Amino acid sequence: QVQLHESGPGLVKPSQTLSLTCTVSGDSISSGNYYWSWIRQPAGKGLEWLGRVFNTGSTTYNSSLKSRVTMSVDTSTNQFSLRLNSVTAADTAVYYCARSRRAVAGGYYFDYWGQGTLVTVSS
């Protein structure tokens, strides 16, 4: 059974960098069968896709965050990571990692998700 689990600090100070890791079990990132995404949801609001990473390290980011976001992958530990710099209170949200399937000539949908981790940006 595929499982994903997010980990990282629950509190980040404004202007600093948010860093999260997603640990995957039940599947191998190195297999190259899927992409791996980060998605977030501010309280009371809708979901926002942040971007995705492939096992080669190639990335695609949401254009609204492109200048602040970095994603990476570590196939030796079966983990992938998110870094979001220069955070503000608007980045406070539940952050999810998810396994992503790519549609032919399209984008991605998400067949397995982590439970999410709340990150609060506050001094």
Add this chain to the structure above:
Amino acid sequence: ETVLTQSPGTLSLSPGERATLSCRANQRVSSNYLAWYQQKPGQAPRLLIYDASSRATGIPDRFSGSGSGTDFTLTISRLEPEDFAVYCCQQYGSSSGVTFGGGTKVELK
């Protein structure tokens, strides 16, 4: 950007009733690349439907998706107690990204 609008915001129903949820896009969704997810507090979101009408693995057949172009529907034929949750649609018709709807809450009447 493709904006998805879900309606109604809240649906109040009883177990055994039929639920019909709408997801409308502001432009055509390419190849009907639309998915539906179920969200419950503290749980991982669950993929229900992809490609507008294909059920994901392990999803009961009381869940069905339909629609094309800009108008899509998720139908739950007979609500079970575990179906009371928030449902969210997502389009992936563009290779440059994806967008989600704001969600519909199905609550116990």
